[in-house]
Amino acid sequence: MARRFGVSPATVRSWERRYGVGPTDHETGRHRRWSPQDVAVLDVMCGLTARGVAPGEAARVALRSAADPAGASRGAEADEVPSPGAERPAAPGGRSALPVGPVRPECRGLARAAVRLDAAKVSRILRTVVADLGTVTAWTEVMAPALRAAGRKWATGGDRYVEVEHLLSWHVSTALRVVADRQGDARPGPCALLAGTPGELHTLPLDALVAGLAERRLPCLILGPAVPAPALLEAVRRTGPAAVALWAQSAHTADHPLARQTAEVAWGGRGSRSRPTVLVAGPGWAPRRIPDELIRPHDLPSALDHIERLLTV
Structure with missing residues (x-):
């Protein structure tokens, strides 16, 4: 029985x-x-x-x-x-x-x-x-x-x-x-780009982040797990997001040079170029100090609040 x-x-x-x-x-x-x-x-x-x-x-x-x-x-x-x-x-x-x-x-x-x-x-x-x-x-x-x-x-x-x-x-x-399918109801404006770092296969928390953004009617683009660095940087150049969230579950997959490089990607016309604000999310980023130009949210609510502020400025 x-x-x-x-x-x-x-x-x-x-x-x-x-x-x-x-x-x-x-x-x-x-x-x-x-x-x-x-x-x-x-x-x-x-x-x-x-x-x-x-x-x-x-x-x-x-x-x-x-x-x-x-x-x-x-x-x-x-x-x-x-x-x-x-x-x-x-x-x-x-x-x-x-x-x-x-x-x-x-x-x-x-x-x-x-x-x-x-x-x-x-x-x-x-x-x-x-x-x-x-x-x-x-x-x-x-x-x-x-x-x-x-x-x-x-x-x-x-x-x-x-x-x-x-x-x-x-x-x-x-x-x-x-x-997350409610993304069609998102308000117009700049989006957030979400991706797992190269080699990172565990990205369920990104699914939660997308769903939370959809509930707030905030536009986003998710690339999923294990996004190669060249593909990530090209996507940032092509879409011009106001925020980029990089997920790393472990210290082994937390790519600190890539996070800094992503924050330096610029787009737009001469004299009006913009760069994204990069959020490094997940426990993998914890062992090392995060540079001031990056944001490290500690939970889902804080990640949503940070992204909402960046997308509604």
Whole structure:
């Protein structure tokens, strides 16, 4: 049953011991038998906890579903799903759970669904948090903590958890790009150019930045990961952006000479030439001092605020 629903055996046993969610058929000296009704109750339990419902409340609804499926469904929709920002006690997760720490219930639900490889629930949770919370809060309080937890689990568990990280990354990127498609509604004026440094393949935070700019109706052009230096500089010359954001996840990919060179690219007619303001974003830039002519935002909100000021001068 644990393998079927993507939770640990310890979690299943804990739910049975604490809440009575388990096999109802006990015979001395024999394995416990799960009836179809027992399986249905556990299915409801897993579905609700994946959405961030506290285990005790989820168990109450799941057990009620055995007697009244329609009523349980109404209860889950009406009063069991926590409101944004509500604090819930963490569910027991066993060794297979993602260690997300003290986070929003939506983040815990997202992590549970990702571990179960439940793509449909992952997608639904992400769509809901983006719509309800907005890009900045959805990224900083739900998406990013779940992604970091998946990365830590992968690092300590070997290749076993790479599928969880890949599934989560793909759906996070998809949810953010739905918002980024609103670029057609951007106000006229100079744009921001966003790119990963040469060799940098991890650029999900740039997807979040694009989505945040789209919510503010600010125009931008994203070139994606691992942009070669000549291609980046040529794009800056051709588009004349007011701001250029260069993302580097690690010190190995943080190209400091390229950042300074980008800040020196000029365009426009003689006597009216302009240069971009360069933002160096990501943890890769941290180990070294950043020159005064460059801006290093420390999080998504500050990056958005810097770019908005540069684009609306």
